Amino acid sequence: MRSKLLTSTLVISSLFFNNSSVFAQKAKKGFVINGHISGSEKGTKIYLTTIKEQTFLDSCITDNGHFTFRGYVSRPTSCRIECGNEDAVIELENTTFQFTAPLKRMQYHAVITGxxxxxxxxxxxxxxxxxxxxxxxxxxxxxxxxxxxxxxxxxxxxxxxxxxxxxxxxxxxxxxxxxxxxxxxxxxxxxxxxxxxxxxxxxxxxxxxxxxxxxxxxxxxxxxxxNLAEKGQPFIDFKARTLEGEVFTLSGLKGRYILLNFWNPGCAPCLWEFKEINKHYNRLKDKLTIVSFNISPNKDYWAATSKKANIQWTNVSDLEGDNGKIKTQYNVQGIPTSYLINKEGIIVETFLAFNEDTFIKRIEEITNQTAL
Known part of the structure; x- marks a missing residue:
């Protein structure tokens, strides 16, 4: 059960999907998913989305629970079939699949072949x-x-x-x-x-x-x-880009405290953390520079969520996704993960997950000690 959560946490790969023309579909053998979801109402809309890239592949209206998806993927990838509040994971590749499931607890009861x-x-x-x-x-x-x-x-x-x-x-x-x-x-x-x-x-x-x-x-x-980032060691420098396309380097901030935060738009605890940062931002911004690093490869999703979360500090990404080099170098497995870096460029604290009671308190404890 926990494996399902891990499978859907985090998320991303370098796939390209071709839905540009009928000719392209004929030139390349794509996938076909023939399915039936019992218990779904007539005319229910269902969606096929990639888990890692968080991209939309196809959608259709069920006919008495029956549906068909078609498309093309450049390599096998984990996708999600979504119907209402239920979903099931399918390991999609360019072949024919059969999918049957009841609507209730669809992920657990789904039977998928292909x-x-x-x-x-x-x-x-x-x-x-x-x-x-x-x-x-x-x-x-x-x-x-x-x-x-x-x-x-x-x-x-x-x-x-x-x-x-x-x-x-x-x-x-x-x-x-x-x-x-x-x-x-x-x-x-x-x-x-x-x-x-x-x-x-x-x-x-x-x-x-x-x-x-x-x-x-x-x-x-x-x-x-x-080399992997760890507490007590110098930070690992990297280049990324802002939503506006400007180049950002972490080393450009040396000489100030830095809070480097890794997040994903689909991560609820990440958004809770942003809410907490916003609550104290006017006080924090004089003590340190906050850098939020988005690990989703979907720029539109990143932009929309950033606006909704009111990210008013440095906001960057490499758009390489879940398996990206920078994310890997910083040993990010669960999100949110944050690193507090001192003025000398040494990682002095790590925050795994979000704890409302200790997150801001610990940051201020460390930065205030230096001020004294």
Missing amino acids: GKEQDLSNQLRALQRPQDSLALLFLDSINNKLYKDKEDKKRLNNAYYAAGDSAQNIYVDFGKRHPNSYLGLDILYRNRISIGKDTIRMLLAEVNKPLTGSAEAIGLHAFAYG
Whole structure:
């Protein structure tokens, strides 16, 4: 269950989608998804979107639950079929797929066939299903208050998280056993920090072309063999661009405290963090420079969310996505992740995830010490 959250966290690869003409569709064999979602109302609109690039691929209106998607992808990629508030992940490549699912808990009950990567995903889901079933059982008991007292509720919570941990262990082990696949490489990249450099190096040796040139493999190589940012060490300089296209270099800010924050437009905790920064911004801006680094490759999504979140400080990106070099160098696995850099260019604090009670307080503790 937790693996699903990891799969949808974070997100991005270098895909190009060709929907430009009928001629292009005939020239290149694309994908076809024939599907049925039981329980969906007649005329319901459903969408096909990429998870990493956060781009729209196709949409259609269901006919008594039946639908068909068509298109082309330049490489296998994880996508999401969305219907109302429900969705299911499909490992899309240029072949024919069959998709059936009930609307309720569509992700859990979906049956999908077609393509080598989807076959691997089905194997993984079968391995995780016992733990996912337990997790759902415990979650239903908690949500429906089927517990006797506080201790019983605590027991159910612990059992729920234990089932999620077991499913996550299965997920990571599956990635280790299938490094020569897009799905396997994606799992390895998402869990690279816990897996470790030595194991990643060994697994990369098993990867064949064309996978060696994939964004996931390149990102793993940068992690395994490159320099990584860490507390107590100098920051790693980089170049990026603002929304207006202006070149930005981190070294241009040396001599000031810097809060370097990695985020994604689809990340709710990231937006909570921005709300907290905005609340204290007039006080913070005299103490440090804030740099928010967007990891989504979708510029329009980045721009729209930046405006909505009222980002009034430095806002940059390389638009390389989830497997980008800068994100990898800064060891960003979950978001938001932030680094506090002192005037000498040394990373003095890291913030993993967002904690409303300690985030601003810790920043001011460190910057105020220097002022004294």
